[in-house]
Amino acid sequence: MPQQIIQEAVAVLRAGEVVGMPTETVYGLAGDARNPSALARIYAIKQRPEFDPLILHAATFEKVFEAVDTFPQKARALAEVFWPGPLTLILPKKSWVPDLATSGLPSVAVRVPAHPVAQTLLRKFDGFLAAPSANKFGRISPTTAGAVRAELGGEVPIVLDGGPCSCGIESTIVSFLEPEPRVLRWGALTLEQMEPVIGRIAFQEKADPRLAPGNIASHYAPRTPLKLWQETDPVETGLRIGLLALRVRPMDTPQRVGFAKRFHALRLLSPGGDLEEAAARFFQALRELDALGLDGIYAVPFPEHGLGRALNDRLCRAAHGTRVP
Numbered sequence: 001m002p003q004q005i006i007q008e009a010v011a012v013l014r015a016g017e018v019v020g021m022p023t024e025t026v027y028g029l030a031g032d033a034r035n036p037s038a039l040a041r042i043y044a045i046k047q048r049p050e051f052d053p054l055i056l057h058a059a060t061f062e063k064v065f066e067a068v069d070t071f072p073q074k075a076r077a078l079a080e081v082f083w084p085g086p087l088t089l090i091l092p093k094k095s096w097v098p099d100l101a102t103s104g105l106p107s108v109a110v111r112v113p114a115h116p117v118a119q120t121l122l123r124k125f126d127g128f129l130a131a132p133s134a135n136k137f138g139r140i141s142p143t144t145a146g147a148v149r150a151e152l153g154g155e156v157p158i159v160l161d162g163g164p165c166s167c168g169i170e171s172t173i174v175s176f177l178e179p180e181p182r183v184l185r186w187g188a189l190t191l192e193q194m195e196p197v198i199g200r201i202a203f204q205e206k207a208d209p210r211l212a213p214g215n216i217a218s219h220y221a222p223r224t225p226l227k228l229w230q231e232t233d234p235v236e237t238g239l240r241i242g243l244l245a246l247r248v249r250p251m252d253t254p255q256r257v258g259f260a261k262r263f264h265a266l267r268l269l270s271p272g273g274d275l276e277e278a279a280a281r282f283f284q285a286l287r288e289l290d291a292l293g294l295d296g297i298y299a300v301p302f303p304e305h306g307l308g309r310a311l312n313d314r315l316c317r318a319a320h321g322t323r324v325p
């Protein structure tokens with residue numbers, strides 16, 4: 001990426017405007033975290049309710065100390081192993097962090113992204129960038145610069161193109177506000193990766209939406225009705241239905257192979273059954289199916305381990321309140 005474009009992005013950020021920023025998880029809509037009018041721009045462009053707080057991004061672990069009041073031992077241990085990377089920590093905030101960034105909460109979400117373009121931008125900017133995913137509130141998260149431009153192009157002066165995101169789903173959010181660490185959102189870092197480092201981590205199935213505001217039921221939603229597929233579901237003929245699944249294995253029963261043939265469009269995310277590959281392609285595949293003007297999309301749930309937990313979480317929220325005809 002040419003240095004000149006980074007310099008322009010830094011100038012835009014210093015002026016209180018926002019830029020599209022690639023990260024290894026999803027693209028973010030970044031603004032100066034110290035500037036309340038930049039934060040207000042983020043909420044306005046996303047049409048996001050102000051009760052849903054933002055994640056502060058910094059270039060280094062050391063920098064994060066400027067934004068947090070305490071940094072418990074287990075949180076540090078995770079950060080040492082997984083930063084830069086797809087891990088967001090919830091920690092008590094320093095008083096300078098604007099209320100608009102935290103929705104008035106006494107805590108702040110912090111993350112050190114690994115993407116080289118995000119790293120370069122953060123180092124040159126030399127501050128904190130508040131960045132939610134660069135989509136309209138409740139919609140599909142963008143994993144390419146093109147997806148950001150398509151959704152927010154007219155309102156965002158610069159979208160830095162860092163290629164397709166390697167993780168493809170958002171960071172894992174772990175809260176350290178209580179003695180027991182607690183996952184608030186499943187994401188690109190798995191429980192299986194974290195527990196060997198700090199031991200048991202809790203998860204609150206139905207987290208209080210005021211404490212984990214991103215956990216509102218409907219999110220990541222395509223415009224096409226989406227439904228989780230169950231073995232017993234008939235697929236009606238005469239309708240244009242798409243299928244999103246990890247794979248349909250050739251060694252599966254003839255019924256299952258026949259099952260895939262009944263769909264108008266297929267997005268099989270990983271022929272080898274690899275959840276990392278599936279996560280990297282997930283939102284883009286959903287976006288593509290949504291663009292086909294189908295009558296509905298069926299999604300086959302993922303195995304409930306590793307990245308499958310985060311993918312199932314996204315599927316359930318994408319399906320909330322909608323039905324395939």
Ligand code: TXA
Nearest residue numbers: 025028053054107108109132133170171211212213214
């Ligand atoms: O991977 C990611 O995390 C991406 C990239 C751009 O870094 N960002 C992202 O941001 O997913 P966003 O705004 O879509 O989700 C941030 C979520 C909020 O919805 C909320 O659930 C949680 O972070 N959050 C932020 N501050 C919090 C706080 N103080 N307490 C609890 N949850 C918080």
Ligand code: MG
Nearest residue numbers: 132133141170
């Ligand atoms: Mg989001």
